[in-house]
Amino acid sequence: MKGHVRSNWSNAVLICRKCSKKLDGGFGPDGDERLAKALRRHLKLKKGRKAAAGIVEVNCLGICPKGAVTVVDGAHSRDWLLVRPGADPDDLARELHLAAEEEAPA
Ligand code: FES
Numbered sequence: 001m002k003g004h005v006r007s008n009w010s011n012a013v014l015i016c017r018k019c020s021k022k023l024d025g026g027f028g029p030d031g032d033e034r035l036a037k038a039l040r041r042h043l044k045l046k047k048g049r050k051a052a053a054g055i056v057e058v059n060c061l062g063i064c065p066k067g068a069v070t071v072v073d074g075a076h077s078r079d080w081l082l083v084r085p086g087a088d089p090d091d092l093a094r095e096l097h098l099a100a101e102e103e104a105p106a
Pocket of ligand 1: 016017018019020060061062063064065070
């Protein structure tokens with residue numbers, strides 16, 4: 001049996017939900033948003049498979065850094081990021097390969 005579901009995701013980014021909860025915000029213009037939400041809003045990404053990229057909160061990834069959030073870039077899964085509160089969203093989008101599609105001509 002073979003099944004497929006198409007998505008519009010150019011990349012998938014996994015963000016640790018537990019790290020995000022422990023920080024209780026830390027991102028967004030007022031520093032009160034969780035990383036996934038702040039990143040989605042900054043890049044004007046919708047939720048679900050119709051979005052241009054997937055930003056998904058997942059369970060603990062086993063790193064559990066103090067004062068940071070563990071993030072996996074699906075395109076470069078061998079190099080995980082530990083993102084500290086207040087990280088620049090544009091830098092982060094570039095590092096996570098989420099920005100290129102935004103700037104590419106349609
Ligand atoms: S709590 Fe985030 S990696 Fe464990």
